[in-house]
Amino acid sequence: MQSLLWALLVLAWTAIVFLVLGYAGLVTKIRALEAGGTGSGAPNDRDQRWPDLAAPDAGHRTLALVLSSTCPTCEEVAPAWAGA
Structure with missing residues:
Protein backbone atom coordinates (compact mmCIF):
# COMPACT_ATOMS: atom_id res chain seq x y z
CA MET A 1 0.00 0.00 0.00
CA GLN A 2 2.80 2.37 0.86
CA SER A 3 4.55 1.76 -2.47
CA LEU A 4 1.32 2.67 -4.27
CA LEU A 5 1.14 5.96 -2.38
CA TRP A 6 4.76 6.74 -3.24
CA ALA A 7 4.09 5.98 -6.90
CA LEU A 8 1.06 8.29 -6.88
CA LEU A 9 3.08 11.01 -5.17
CA VAL A 10 5.84 10.77 -7.77
CA LEU A 11 3.25 10.79 -10.56
CA ALA A 12 1.55 13.87 -9.10
CA TRP A 13 4.85 15.79 -8.85
CA THR A 14 5.77 14.75 -12.38
CA ALA A 15 2.45 16.12 -13.63
CA ILE A 16 3.04 19.37 -11.74
CA VAL A 17 6.50 19.75 -13.30
CA PHE A 18 5.08 19.19 -16.81
CA LEU A 19 2.31 21.73 -16.19
CA VAL A 20 4.79 24.34 -14.95
CA LEU A 21 7.06 23.77 -17.95
CA GLY A 22 4.10 24.03 -20.33
CA TYR A 23 2.92 27.23 -18.68
CA ALA A 24 6.43 28.70 -18.87
CA GLY A 25 6.56 27.87 -22.57
CA LEU A 26 3.19 29.51 -23.14
CA VAL A 27 4.22 32.66 -21.28
CA THR A 28 7.44 32.79 -23.31
CA LYS A 29 5.52 32.60 -26.59
CA ILE A 30 3.03 35.27 -25.48
CA ARG A 31 5.86 37.61 -24.48
CA ALA A 32 7.55 37.01 -27.84
CA LEU A 33 4.30 37.92 -29.63
CA GLU A 34 3.91 41.04 -27.52
CA ALA A 35 7.50 42.06 -28.21
CA GLY A 36 6.75 41.89 -31.94
CA GLY A 37 4.62 45.04 -31.65
CA THR A 38 6.01 48.45 -32.44
CA GLY A 39 4.95 50.23 -29.27
CA SER A 40 6.27 50.61 -25.78
CA GLY A 41 3.82 48.08 -24.39
CA ALA A 42 1.71 50.59 -22.49
CA PRO A 43 -2.04 49.77 -22.41
CA ASN A 44 -2.89 53.02 -24.27
CA ASP A 45 -0.41 52.10 -27.00
CA ARG A 46 -2.52 49.18 -28.25
CA ASP A 47 -3.82 51.11 -31.24
CA GLN A 48 -0.32 51.55 -32.63
CA ARG A 49 0.81 48.00 -31.87
Whole structure:
Protein backbone atom coordinates (compact mmCIF):
# COMPACT_ATOMS: atom_id res chain seq x y z
CA MET A 1 0.00 0.00 0.00
CA GLN A 2 2.80 2.37 0.86
CA SER A 3 4.55 1.76 -2.47
CA LEU A 4 1.32 2.67 -4.27
CA LEU A 5 1.14 5.96 -2.38
CA TRP A 6 4.76 6.74 -3.24
CA ALA A 7 4.09 5.98 -6.90
CA LEU A 8 1.06 8.29 -6.88
CA LEU A 9 3.08 11.01 -5.17
CA VAL A 10 5.84 10.77 -7.77
CA LEU A 11 3.25 10.79 -10.56
CA ALA A 12 1.55 13.87 -9.10
CA TRP A 13 4.85 15.79 -8.85
CA THR A 14 5.77 14.75 -12.38
CA ALA A 15 2.45 16.12 -13.63
CA ILE A 16 3.04 19.37 -11.74
CA VAL A 17 6.50 19.75 -13.30
CA PHE A 18 5.08 19.19 -16.81
CA LEU A 19 2.31 21.73 -16.19
CA VAL A 20 4.79 24.34 -14.95
CA LEU A 21 7.06 23.77 -17.95
CA GLY A 22 4.10 24.03 -20.33
CA TYR A 23 2.92 27.23 -18.68
CA ALA A 24 6.43 28.70 -18.87
CA GLY A 25 6.56 27.87 -22.57
CA LEU A 26 3.19 29.51 -23.14
CA VAL A 27 4.22 32.66 -21.28
CA THR A 28 7.44 32.79 -23.31
CA LYS A 29 5.52 32.60 -26.59
CA ILE A 30 3.03 35.27 -25.48
CA ARG A 31 5.86 37.61 -24.48
CA ALA A 32 7.55 37.01 -27.84
CA LEU A 33 4.30 37.92 -29.63
CA GLU A 34 3.91 41.04 -27.52
CA ALA A 35 7.50 42.06 -28.21
CA GLY A 36 6.75 41.89 -31.94
CA GLY A 37 4.62 45.04 -31.65
CA THR A 38 6.01 48.45 -32.44
CA GLY A 39 4.95 50.23 -29.27
CA SER A 40 6.27 50.61 -25.78
CA GLY A 41 3.82 48.08 -24.39
CA ALA A 42 1.71 50.59 -22.49
CA PRO A 43 -2.04 49.77 -22.41
CA ASN A 44 -2.89 53.02 -24.27
CA ASP A 45 -0.41 52.10 -27.00
CA ARG A 46 -2.52 49.18 -28.25
CA ASP A 47 -3.82 51.11 -31.24
CA GLN A 48 -0.32 51.55 -32.63
CA ARG A 49 0.81 48.00 -31.87
CA TRP A 50 -2.15 46.15 -33.41
CA PRO A 51 -4.26 48.60 -35.42
CA ASP A 52 -6.51 45.84 -36.82
CA LEU A 53 -7.53 44.78 -33.31
CA ALA A 54 -8.06 48.27 -31.92
CA ALA A 55 -11.59 49.21 -30.92
CA PRO A 56 -12.88 52.46 -32.46
CA ASP A 57 -13.47 53.99 -29.03
CA ALA A 58 -13.86 53.08 -25.36
CA GLY A 59 -17.54 52.15 -25.77
CA HIS A 60 -16.88 49.37 -28.30
CA ARG A 61 -15.14 46.04 -28.01
CA THR A 62 -13.47 43.92 -30.63
CA LEU A 63 -13.09 40.18 -30.96
CA ALA A 64 -10.07 38.48 -32.51
CA LEU A 65 -10.77 35.02 -33.89
CA VAL A 66 -7.68 32.94 -34.55
CA LEU A 67 -7.99 29.83 -36.70
CA SER A 68 -5.51 27.06 -37.32
CA SER A 69 -5.50 24.60 -40.21
CA THR A 70 -4.31 21.84 -37.86
CA CYS A 71 -7.08 22.35 -35.29
CA PRO A 72 -10.12 20.07 -35.78
CA THR A 73 -12.25 22.24 -33.51
CA CYS A 74 -11.34 25.34 -35.55
CA GLU A 75 -12.40 23.56 -38.76
CA GLU A 76 -15.83 22.82 -37.26
CA VAL A 77 -16.39 26.20 -35.64
CA ALA A 78 -15.09 28.46 -38.46
CA PRO A 79 -18.11 27.97 -40.78
CA ALA A 80 -20.48 28.78 -37.91
CA TRP A 81 -18.60 32.01 -37.15
CA ALA A 82 -18.61 32.95 -40.81
CA GLY A 83 -22.37 32.44 -40.88
CA ALA A 84 -22.84 34.67 -37.86
